Amino acid sequence: MKSIAQIAARLQGYDPQSLTTERVSAFLNELVAPVTETEQVALFDALGRVLAEDIVSPVSVPPHDNSAMDGFAFNGAQLQPDLPLRLQVVGTAFAGKAWQGTVGIGKCVKIMTGAVMPAGLDTVVPLEFARVQGDAVSIPANVLKCGDNRRHLGEDLMAGHTALAQGERLGPAALGLLASLGLGQVQVYRRIRVAYFSTGDEILSAGEAPREGAVYDSNRYTVIGMLKQLGCEVVDLGVVRDEPALLEKALLQATARADAVITSGGVSAGEADHTRTLMQKLGDMAFWRVAMRPGRPMAVGHISAPAAGAQSSDGVIAPTSSALLFGLPGNPVAVMVTFIAFVRPALLRMMGASPKPQIMLRAVSESPIQKKPGRTEYQRCIVTPRADGQPTVRITGNQGSGVLSSMVQANGLLVLEHEQGPVAAGDEVNVLMLDDL
Numbered sequence: 001m002k003s004i005a006q007i008a009a010r011l012q013g014y015d016p017q018s019l020t021t022e023r024v025s026a027f028l029n030e031l032v033a034p035v036t037e038t039e040q041v042a043l044f045d046a047l048g049r050v051l052a053e054d055i056v057s058p059v060s061v062p063p064h065d066n067s068a069m070d071g072f073a074f075n076g077a078q079l080q081p082d083l084p085l086r087l088q089v090v091g092t093a094f095a096g097k098a099w100q101g102t103v104g105i106g107k108c109v110k111i112m113t114g115a116v117m118p119a120g121l122d123t124v125v126p127l128e129f130a131r132v133q134g135d136a137v138s139i140p141a142n143v144l145k146c147g148d149n150r151r152h153l154g155e156d157l158m159a160g161h162t163a164l165a166q167g168e169r170l171g172p173a174a175l176g177l178l179a180s181l182g183l184g185q186v187q188v189y190r191r192i193r194v195a196y197f198s199t200g201d202e203i204l205s206a207g208e209a210p211r212e213g214a215v216y217d218s219n220r221y222t223v224i225g226m227l228k229q230l231g232c233e234v235v236d237l238g239v240v241r242d243e244p245a246l247l248e249k250a251l252l253q254a255t256a257r258a259d260a261v262i263t264s265g266g267v268s269a270g271e272a273d274h275t276r277t278l279m280q281k282l283g284d285m286a287f288w289r290v291a292m293r294p295g296r297p298m299a300v301g302h303i304s305a306p307a308a309g310a311q312s313s314d315g316v317i318a319p320t321s322s323a324l325l326f327g328l329p330g331n332p333v334a335v336m337v338t339f340i341a342f343v344r345p346a347l348l349r350m351m352g353a354s355p356k357p358q359i360m361l362r363a364v365s366e367s368p369i370q371k372k373p374g375r376t377e378y379q380r381c382i383v384t385p386r387a388d389g390q391p392t393v394r395i396t397g398n399q400g401s402g403v404l405s406s407m408v409q410a411n412g413l414l415v416l417e418h419e420q421g422p423v424a425a426g427d428e429v430n431v432l433m434l435d436d437l
């Protein structure tokens with residue numbers, strides 16, 4: 001495991017009080033190691049899991065040349081420009097029940113979609129194009145080319161070729177592809193376990209009576225929601241008051257039980273913020289001010305705790321477990337934005353997934369947007385599709401980092417890059433669509 005100091009020493013221009021989002025991402029790439037343990041799971045249980053091995057096709061898909069249409073199969077060399085073709089039907093080929101005979105010149109076979117192409121035949125005329133009279137079929141001039149409507153053996157996947165690479169996060173299409181190879185089980189990385197707790201004396205749990213100066217905990221629901229969407233196992237440690245002994249206990253418990261620990265609150269420099277001090281005491285931590293909005297303060301590092309169930313006795317050093325720790329800012333939108341920008345990619349890396357660039361939509365801004373160069377801004381926005389071309393985008397009103405209602409209205413996050421200044425109406429901007437996450 002690389003220490004914060006080692007990574008910082010290698011990262012040019014590392015300044016914890018002013019880090020660009022790119023530097024943060026580069027730092028996290030070095031800090032976070034993928035899990036190595038794997039397990040075999042049934043294909044139906046593999047959705048969202050990450051492949052731990054290359055999948056080499058044991059078979060070709062399709063396994064034989066076959067018809068793409070219901071129609072009549074024949075030897076396409078007989079087609080001539082500007083001339084119709086008349087053929088005699090000599091049999092029927094069904095999907096799953098091949099036609100075994102030979103089909104000569106002037107002959108054809110009625111064929112169903114998916115049926116194996118009889119030997120020597122390479123072209124199918126769809127039923128809609130064929131004129132059938134008794135056992136004769138005539139094909140009008142110039143409606144077909146030789147080879148039309150034939151699907152080739154292995155045109156999807158060829159036996160012996162890599163069908164999917166290690167690191168692929170399995171979506172429905174990938175599961176279907178694995179199933180098309182006849183595989184019922186697949187080797188994936190184990191799930192990662194992530195513990196979460198909210199911190200702060202003013203934070204109430206749902207169901208508690210309201211009291212002066214207190215607010216209900218929303219971060220626990222947004223963060224745990226996003227963790228579940230990622231397919232992590234979640235250890236929910238609730239709300240922890242800003243008391244050193246309670247915070248220490250929660251951090252140690254979380255570390256002993258999880259691969260990664262996420263907290264919210266207590267990472268800026270407030271007086272009652274014991275969280276920072278404790279994180280520092282228990283681990284190798286960095287406290288950053290990221291040049292971004294929202295989400296400026298953030299803590300990251302590794303902390304250690306005696307492993308779950310480990311007994312320390314005289315002369316015996318208890319084994320320790322260690323976890324990646326993200327101390328996210330308390331403000332509800334800052335939590336979500338830092339999770340999306342940094343925690344999510346880091347956890348995907350820990351899950352073993354190959355890195356994928358976040359694809360941004362280009363949209364035209366409906367109105368001017370204020371923006372200072374020198375920080376990356378994530379503004380909640382609504383993208384509207386336009387029938388006549390590029391989608392347009394507008395921001396969702398109040399962008400305060402405590403305002404969750406504008407996050408709910410938003411369908412995207414408008415990402416204004418570090419160097420960018422104000423946006424004029426009609427300018428193109430980048431949007432991260434929230435549904436894609």
Ligand SMILES: Nc1nc2c(c(=O)[nH]1)N[C@H]1C(S)=C(S)[C@@H](COP(=O)(O)OP(=O)(O)OC[C@H]3O[C@@H](n4cnc5c(N)ncnc54)[C@H](O)[C@@H]3O)O[C@H]1N2
Nearest residue numbers: 198200216217218219220265266267268296329330331334
């Ligand atoms: N002097 C400075 N003050 C602040 C700075 C700074 O750089 N210098 N940064 C500001 C920014 S930006 C943010 S973000 C916040 C982050 O502070 P903390 O991480 O220490 O968070 P808290 O102070 O504990 O809480 C901030 C805010 O969020 C509310 N909150 C916290 N947890 C929850 C929760 N689980 N559910 C709902 N709401 C929550 C909390 O009540 C506060 O209102 O610091 C700024 N200050």
Ligand code: MOO
Nearest residue numbers: 294295296331401
């Ligand atoms: O980082 Mo704070 O983002 O302004 O809420």
